[in-house]
Amino acid sequence: MKKPLSLFFILFSFFCFSQENSSSKKLINYVNPFIGTGGHGHTYPGATLPFGMMQLSPDTRLDGWDGCSGYHYSDEYIYGFSHTHLSGTGVSDYGDVLLMPTNEVNFNNGSDGNSGYKAHFSHDNEKASPGYYKVLLDKTNIEVELTVSKRSGIHHYTFPKGSKQIVILDLDHRDKILSSEIRPLSKTEISGHRHSEAWAKDQRLFFNIEFSRPYKSVTHYTSTENSPFGGKGAKAAFEFDASAEKDLFVKVGISAVNEKGAYENRTFELRHKSFEEIKTEAETAWENQLEKIVIETQSIDQKTIFYTALYHTMIAPNLYQDVDGRYRGMDLEIHQSNDFENYTVFSLWDTYRAAHPLYTIIEKDRTTHFINSLLAKYDEGGILPIWPLAGNYTWCMVGYHAVPVISDAYLKGIRGFDAEKALQAMKHSAMQDKLGLKSYKEFGFIPVEEESESVSKTLEYAYNDWTIAQMAKAMGKTEDYNYFMERSQNYKNVFDPETKFMRGRFRNTWFAPFDPYEVNFNYTEANSWQYSFYAPQDISGLVNLMGGKAEFEKQLDKLFTAKKETSGREQADITGLIGQYAHGNEPSHHMAYLYNFVNKPAKTQEKIHQILNEKYQNAPDGISGNEDCGQMSAWYVFSAMGFYPVTPASNQYIIGTPLFESTTINLEDGKKFEIAAENLSDENKYIASATLNGKPLTRSYINHSEIMDGGKLVFKMTDKPSTWATKDEEIPKTEITENLIVPAPFIAKGDVAFKNKTEISLDLPIYEAEILYSINNSEFKIYSEPFTISEETELRTYSSNGYGKESKTLSTHFYKIDPNLSIKLETEYANQYNGGGDNALIDGVQGAIDFRTGSWQGYHDTDLKATLDLGSKKEVQTVSVNFLQDQRAWIFYPTEVSCSVSENGKDFTELPIQKIDAEIPSEEAGIKTIQFEINKNIQFIRITAKNFGALPKGHLGYGGKAWLFVDEISPLIPKGDN
Structure with missing residues (x-):
């Protein structure tokens, strides 16, 4: 992972060193917003406030997976500066209301290869720090500075002398536009809206813009002929008097409510304030945030990585409410709240693991706002969200992880919300019939044939159920406690004792052939290695299933020493590999800490030290996977302090190994929790002994209350594994001992x-x-x-x-199957979509509309060539074959299907080829049956289907190859001839 640092990062580190040795030791000086902007980190370097509504940042990439944040460090051109961005996500959205200073009226953004209004830039002329961004546009020699308040921001453009001064406003940027409008209110003020569709299917954003001086002319462009100021793709170019002055300030307010809200947000936050005043306020806000955890280390790189990680944990969730308390709810209606701040962008599958537990320590007050936001979404939209974005349910990822966020906070004594309503909402999420829950409730697991990602969903539902049970128990709800404690053990139903892996159950057998390295539709962004250690609610039970502590330790050792390669489908999220431990994706994040549960804390210390030092760097690609709205960074923040929440809602933090000589958590009530590491060095990564508040600490975990009460935890470090915390009474436990279930056979x-x-x-x-x-x-x-x-x-x-x-x-x-019937496959199917094996096309089991349920046989960039042998000559009337289309999943109908028949298996007669216009775009999945008229006495039927091949331009996967999905080749034979 370690790579030579660019000149920029050498200079950045020198800057930090200089600051360390001067009178100024502001923590914001140790934040490098460019970390994560390269590789697959998907972060952005622009200006935002802690958990703020506006993210004012440059856009260098319009599409593609590594363009999710709108910026990638490898790019050379800036398209402009938009006001909303997502940090570290795996899906693209936002990039709303793009402004670009330039020197000519040009509405082409340059994405088609033309010069357009995009501009080349160099990282040598780029600077970013919390709340501030600056760059020089080489093409036009215009300098751009950006800073923000919560719901508004300021652009400062410095034009070269004698140059034309033009600002492009582009609402047709990145996403599909549903509606847009630009309304000039005066020569200095513009208002309007942009409604768009991307990940959020109906995102509504309004804006209000004020120029520091009047424009002298405006040129409008629109793709709608009958509307000069609106319609889809509205753009405008505003020209300013170049002889007046070279500086132009642009103040922008945004709102999800209406244009009036955008105006009020701008005027309330920015009126009569200069760029420098807002920048200073932003820097002060960030300094106060970063001071919540103060570390001491001799390593400038480590200090930079830590404070950048802490910074990244404070970017999302995002405020989604105007200054007057109004916000747009999940019903897309306007609501008023004077009791809590409404937030959006909850990446819950990621952030429930460490980011939200971190907030329960350093953001208790804000956590109540988060939970009240989630409950408001339940009221407005009818269910707790899985991944809410801008008033939309995205239904992205698996589990119902708003549940552990609420339970973890409640069990830690955070009570600023309606607990009765919260428990009811949590139960409501768990009692749905969609996303596999109907099968989960009926069978105690999700069968492969019923729902995609069945193993991951079963495991994560079981953990979620345990957190419901814990909150129910704390509230005295015995019936709920008993019911959900039983459900929380459903992980046992997908454990295969022979292989010791979590496996898909296909028609009550195990999905086969089995390869734990294979990435397939049974797991979420993972393979079996990366989900077989997931039962955080009952680690003792999982240890017992694997054969006891010694066997569990061996299996963990194998995880970290296994070959790094995966098989099956390509999964870009599986990164940061140590063996099959994938630190770049969240399902692995707790695993290195599991050695503590089997009396081997020294192995945890080794692995945590390795991950901290290898998988995080002070470089653009310094994060080993998607940053995921703070989760990747929260892992670092916790682990660098020396502990981690393996099981949120247990109120335990499992001790790893500290990275710094000293860490102080400044709690909101004025108390401090200090962590000190004596004799610490790169070699001295093992804990020899520990004390808590001056008393020996022999256990390898601490409790939440011990942190919140304040105090001091001291580690004495050594260069060799010790016997510290290795006795049975000294190890952590999560264990289910009540309401034990009997797993299904x-x-x-x-x-x-x-x-x-x-x-x-x-x-x-x-x-x-x-x-x-x-x-x-x-x-x-x-x-x-x-x-x-x-x-x-x-x-x-x-x-x-x-x-x-x-x-x-x-x-x-x-x-x-008819014993006389056989099939010969002349092309190779993908094992992950084997449909049941070699006989899948003649087994009588029809594939469903969801390709992930296991009945379809899949061919990637490969034609289907199959020959049926009926066993003897028979009168065949017709033969039919089914194909699936799901273009969103890269599955296309074949372009043509041919059939030939034979009496002897050597001399074949070709039937007319049937062609399919497979390139017609479709958002819906469908099944097409191709039938051939035969009416002959034959024994052999050969079917060939031509794969679509290269994905068409405009498809999300353009540049990749299509899948061909087929099932059931069915000859129609009169009964008397069978």
Whole structure:
């Protein structure tokens, strides 16, 4: 990961060193906003305030995965400066209301290869610090400075002498425009709106702009002929008198409510204030924020990485409310709140792990606003959000992770919200029927064939349920506690005891063939390695499933030493690999701390020290994956201090190893919690002993209350692993001992689609129970040995512990394939989309509209070539074959399908080719059945389907190759000829 530093970063480090040795030791001097702007960090360098509504930043990239924030360090051109940006996300949005100073009227942004109004720039002439950004546009020699308040910002343009002074206002920037308008109110004031569709399907933003001096002319451009000032793609060019002065200040207010709100936001925050005054206020706000945690270290790079990480944790969530308390809710209506500040941009799948737990320590007051915002979204939109963005539900990622955010805060004593409503909202999220929850409630896990990402969803739902149970218990809700404690153990139902991995259950068998390195549709941005250690609510239970502490430790060792390569589909999020530990993505973030749970804290200390030093650098690509709205940085902040919240809502922090000689957390009530590391060095990464408030601390965890009460934690460091915190009574535990469930049995052996006969074996992940089964609705009997079936069969199974505890009853339909029918595949399918194996196209199981449910057979950039052998000559009337289209997932219909038939397997007769106009854009998934008329006595049928190939221009994946998904080649044979 370590790379030579650019001249810019050498100079940046020198600047910080100079500041360290001067009278000025402001913490903002150690923030480098360019960290994360390269690689896949997806951050932006522009000006924003802590958790502010405006993010005023340059835009250097219009599309693509690495353009999610609008800026990438490898780019050379700036398109302009827009007022909203996302920090570290994996999906693009925002980039609203772009302004660009230039010297000619040109409405082309230059993305088509023309010069346009975009301008070249050099990082040598670029500077960024908290609340401030500056750059020189080489093409026009215009200097740009930006600074912000909460809901507004100021541009300062310095034009060269004698140059034309023109400002382009472009509302047709990046996203699809639903509606836009530019309304000049005077020669110095403009108002308008931009409604757009991207990740947020209906984002509504209003703006108000004030120039420091009047423009002398305006040129309008619009793609709507009958509207000079509005319509889709509204743009305008404002020209100013070049002889007046070279400086132009542009004040901009934004609002999600209306134009009046944007005006009031601007005037309330910026009126009569100069650029320098607003910049100073922004810097003061950031200094106050960063002072919440004060570190001491001799390493300027480490100090810069830490304070940049802390800075990144304070960029989102974003304020989404005007100065008068109005905001746009999840119903897209206007609401008023005088009791709490409304926020948006909650990347909950990421941030529940460490960012929100960090806020419960240093942002208690703001945490109440966050939770009240989530509850308001429940009131307005009908459900707690999964990933809310600008008044929209995006339904992005898995789990219902608003739940642990609320529970963790409540259990830590943060009570500035309606707890009864909160618990009701949490239960409401858990009792839905969508996103696999219907199956989850019915079976205790999500079957592969019912829902995509079934393993990840099962595991994360189970953790979420545990946090509901903990809050219910604290509130005295015994019935809720018992119910959700049972559900929280559902992780056991996707654990395969033979491989010791979490696996997809496909028709109650295990998804096969199994490769723990394979990235497939059973996991969310991960493979089985990266989800098989996820049961933070019951780590003791997971340890037992894996065979005890020694076996669990071995499996963890294998995780960190496994080969780095993954198989299956390409997944850009899997980065920062140490073996198969992927620090660049969130499912791995707790894993290095799990050694503490098996009495081996020294191994945790080794791994944490390695990750801190290898996966974070003072460089543009200094973050090993998407920054994800503060989560990647929150991991660093916690781990550098010496501990981490492995299980939010447990009120425990698991100790790793401190990175700094001294850390002080300045709590909101005036108390301080100090962490000191004696004899610390790069070699001395192991903890020899520890004290808390002067008393020996022999356990490898601390409690939330011990931090919030204030005090001092002191580590004595050494260069060798020690026996500190290695006894059973000294290790952390998360353990479920009440309302224990009996996991559901699985089919360990047996083909769901078979010829002639198949032998069936049943098994359980634990052995303190018996299995009962029924064939074709017969009476249930105890399973004792494998049995054989030779006909189409309905098998039902459940398990019982003999003391009244039973698992869910599961049904599996076994299909008998015509033993005379066989298929030869001449091209290779992708294992991750095998559909059930070599016989998937003749097994009688039809693929559903959701390709992720496992019944379709997928071919990537490969044609389908398959030959059916009917076993003997038969009169065949027709043959049909099904294809799936889901262009959003890169799955296209074939461009043509051909069929040829033969009596002897050598001499084939071609039937007319059927062509498909597969390039027609479609947002909807669909299934197309292609049928060929045969009406001949034949034995062999050859089907060929031509893959679409290179994805078309305009598609999100342009430059990549298409998938071909096929299922069920079905010959129609009169019954008498079977």
